Each structure stands twice: as C-alpha cells, then as structure tokens.
Amino acid sequence: MKDKIRDILSRLGxxxxxxxxxADDSDLYTAGLSSFASVQLMLGLEDGFxxxxxxxxxxxxxxxxxxxxxxxxxxxxxxxxVA
Amino acid sequence: MDMQVSFLxxxxxxxxxxxxxxxxxYGRSGEFEDVIAAFERLIDRTGGGDGAExxxxxxxxxxxxxxxxxxxxxxxxxxxxxxxxxGCELDHVSLLKTMDEGGDWTTGQEATxxxxxxxxxxxxxxxxxxxxxxKDEGQLYDLQSYCFRHEPSKDPARQxxxxxxxxxxxGQESDVMAFRQKxxxxxPEMMRSVGLPVEIDVANDPFFGRAGKLLVNSQxxxxxxxxxxxxxxxxxxxxxxxxxxxxxxxxxxxxxLQFKSGAPVHTACVGFGLERIALALFHTHGLDVTIWxxxxxxxxxx
Numbered sequence: 001m002k003d004k005i006r007d008i009l010s011r012l013g014x015x016x017x018x019x020x021x022x023a024d025d026s027d028l029y030t031a032g033l034s035s036f037a038s039v040q041l042m043l044g045l046e047d048g049f050x051x052x053x054x055x056x057x058x059x060x061x062x063x064x065x066x067x068x069x070x071x072x073x074x075x076x077x078x079x080x081x082v083a
Numbered sequence: 084m085d086m087q088v089s090f091l092x093x094x095x096x097x098x099x100x101x102x103x104x105x106x107x108x109y110g111r112s113g114e115f116e117d118v119i120a121a122f123e124r125l126i127d128r129t130g131g132g133d134g135a136e137x138x139x140x141x142x143x144x145x146x147x148x149x150x151x152x153x154x155x156x157x158x159x160x161x162x163x164x165x166x167x168x169x170g171c172e173l174d175h176v177s178l179l180k181t182m183d184e185g186g187d188w189t190t191g192q193e194a195t196x197x198x199x200x201x202x203x204x205x206x207x208x209x210x211x212x213x214x215x216x217x218k219d220e221g222q223l224y225d226l227q228s229y230c231f232r233h234e235p236s237k238d239p240a241r242q243x244x245x246x247x248x249x250x251x252x253x254g255q256e257s258d259v260m261a262f263r264q265k266x267x268x269x270x271p272e273m274m275r276s277v278g279l280p281v282e283i284d285v286a287n288d289p290f291f292g293r294a295g296k297l298l299v300n301s302q303x304x305x306x307x308x309x310x311x312x313x314x315x316x317x318x319x320x321x322x323x324x325x326x327x328x329x330x331x332x333x334x335x336x337x338x339x340l341q342f343k344s345g346a347p348v349h350t351a352c353v354g355f356g357l358e359r360i361a362l363a364l365f366h367t368h369g370l371d372v373t374i375w376x377x378x379x380x381x382x383x384x385x
Contacts, residue, residue, distance in 0.1 A: 034333075035301050036156065039294040058293075059300040 012044040024066045087238040087316040097370040106235040107243035121383035135225035142229035144206040149198040163199035163231040166192035199231035203247040212338040221254020246357040259349040266353040286310040313363040
C-alpha cells in the first residue's frame with residue numbers, strides 16, 4: 001500500500017523534494033505539501049484505492065505523512081467492509 | 084430569514100438603502116454614506132500612524148491576475164466576470180432582434196480583460212511584485228475598493244457589491260503575525276468605542292465543493308483566519324464585520340514577492356466590511372443617527 005501511496009504522492013504532491021528521500025513518518029507539510037496539492041492528493045488516493053474520504057477525515061492530519069495516509073486509507077477501507 | 088427581510092424593509096423605508104430590484108444590489112443614502120465616511124476616519128485615526136502607503140484600485144482587476152490568483156479553484160461560485168459585445172454590425176442586428184424577441188442576448192457577449200474585484204487586496208500583490216524586492220522590515224498598504232461576490236440574498240449584511248477597507252502587510256513571518264495580532268486587539272477596541280458588542284472567533288473562507296472541505300478544515304486547524312463578529316440580523320449567527328487573515332508565504336510564492344535575499348515574503352491582511360459595520364451601527368443604535376448615544380456620535384463625528 002505504501003508503495004502505491006508514494007507513487008500517487010510523487011505524481012500529485014508537487015513536492016520540491018523527491019518522494020524517495022522521505023521516510024514513512026516524515027512530515028509532508030514540512031516537506032512542502034501545499035493545501036491545494038493535498039486536495040489533488042486526496043482525489044488521487046480516492047481514484048487509486050477506489051474509496052471516498054468521509055468529511056471527518058478531510059483534515060490536515062490525514063495527509064501529514066505517508067504513515068498517516070496509509071492509516072487513513074486503511075480506516076476508510078475497513079469501515080467500508082463493515083458497512 | 085424573517086429578521087433579515089424585516090431589517091432590509093426598514094432600511095428601505097427609512098431611505099438608508101435604495102432598492103434596485105436585485106437582491107444584494109442597493110443604492111445608499113447620503114446619511115448611510117456619512118456613517119461609512121465617519122467610520123473610515125476612525126480607521127484612519129487608528130491605523131494612520133503606521134505609515135501605510137495608500138492605494139485605491141477601481142472595483143475591476145486585470146483578468147490575467149485574477150486567473151493566476153487561483154480564485155476560480157476556491158470560489159468559482161462567487162466570481163463575477165465582465166463581458167461585452169465585440170461583434171460586427173450584422174451581429175448587432177441579430178443581438179437587437181434576439182432582445183426584441185425576449186431571447187437570451189447574452190450568449191454572444193465575450194469576456195473582457197476585466198474581472199470584478201473579489202477582495203480589495205487582490206490587485207495589490209502583482210502590483211507590488213512588479214516593483215521589485217520587498218524591504219526586510221516589511222511594507223504596509225492601505226486599500227479600499229468596492230468588491231463583488233455573487234451571492235444574492237435578502238440579508239442586507241450580505242450584499243453583492245460592497246466596500247472593503249484593508250490593511251495589508253508583507254514582511255517576515257514574525258512581523259506579519261505581530262501586525263495581525265495588533266489589529267485583533269485594535270478591532271474590538273474600535274467597535275466598543277462606537278457601542279458595538281463584539282466577539283472574535285476562528286473562521287474559514289467559503290471554499291467550493293467537497294475538496295473545499297479539506298481546505299476549510301486545513302484553514303481552521305492552522306488558525307489562518309479570524310473574524311470579528313457583531314449581531315446584525317441574528318444573535319445566534321452574528322455577522323463578520325472584520326477579518327484577520329494570515330496567508331503564510333502562499334502569496335509570496337505565487338506572485339514572486341521576495342526579499343532581496345530571494346526568500347518569499349509572508350503576508351497578512353485585515354479587512355473591514357464597511358457596509359456591515361454601518362448596518363451594525365444602525366441595527367444597534369437605531370435608524371436615526373441624530374438619536375444615537377452622545378459618546379458614539381462623538382467618536383464618529385467629533
């Protein structure tokens with residue numbers, strides 16, 4: 001999953017640094033993730049994982065690091081399975 | 084809504100606002116304008132010693148700058164563009180025929196180079212960027228303009244064409260934050276001096292759509308926007324009469340606003356909604372300014 005997230009991040013995150021140079025727990029906002037790029041990233045994740053972010057997860061914390069994104073995506077997938 | 088309609092009707096009846104047949108588009112009486120002029124003098128007395136450069140732009144801006152600003156990404160529903168007839172004589176004949184028949188004559192209108200200004204500070208950033216490097220100690224500007232937002236409403240405090248007075252500071256992050264903090268203290272003092280009850284709360288801009296939710300939450304999480312609220316047509320939902328906005332280095336990067344070192348400037352703006360403040364005064368003290376409390380009249384008119 002994290003490889004796929006890294007792929008989406010490198011295409012849509014518009015980061016000034018290479019995604020390969022970031023650790024899974026690196027702060028993406030410190031690395032240069034802008035608000036508008038995080039919107040593109042969210043749409044890319046929805047497309048890539050066939051999910052829809054609920055309103056309560058549309059916040060900065062959900063996209064703060066690769067670990068945080070993975071946890072958010074897993075949470076959405078798990079909720080979907082229950083439903 | 085009823086309270087909004089009845090306040091609007093009372094303003095019409097008193098002749099303070101003048102109905103044009105379009106919600107949110109009103110004429111203003113001399114008395115209404117006199118209140119706005121008096122409040123602007125209070126703003127001048129409060130901020131005039133800070134050494135701002137005053138600039139007045141008309142209520143339209145360069146379409147190219149508007150496009151670059153990213154406004155359509157965030158607020159497409161509020162924007163107003165200016166279109167004109169650019170056809171030949173034959174097109175004119177066809178236009179008049181369509182109008183005569185009651186058809187939609189606007190489809191042939193073409194976009195001009197002008198877009199209605201959505202906030203007084205929008206034309207400022209590209210203008211200052213063209214002048215070259217920003218001083219290390221920062222630069223301060225004093226702006227006022229009519230602004231347009233397409234949101235027709237019966238609430239007199241939500242007009243489509245209204246005036247915004249702004250101070251904009253560009254500089255180092257700490258100086259920009261200090262500028263905003265200073266006005267978050269001055270704003271409530273000013274409002275209290277004219278007898279208006281105020282509160283300040285964290286706020287967000289009306290970003291469009293579901294993706295906008297992420298921007299709203301992000302803006303609130305970072306405390307980028309505060310509003311000074313005064314009850315006008317509702318006590319539960321008081322109206323934002325001032326806003327205090329920190330843009331981080333977003334505009335510095337977007338417009339190439341830099342220090343000599345090449346580092347992007349941070350920016351913040353403080354905006355006064357002049358019609359809203361006048362309406363708050365009329366709502367609080369009554370529609371006849373001659374019977375407003377003496378201390379309020381003294382602050383406004385000396």
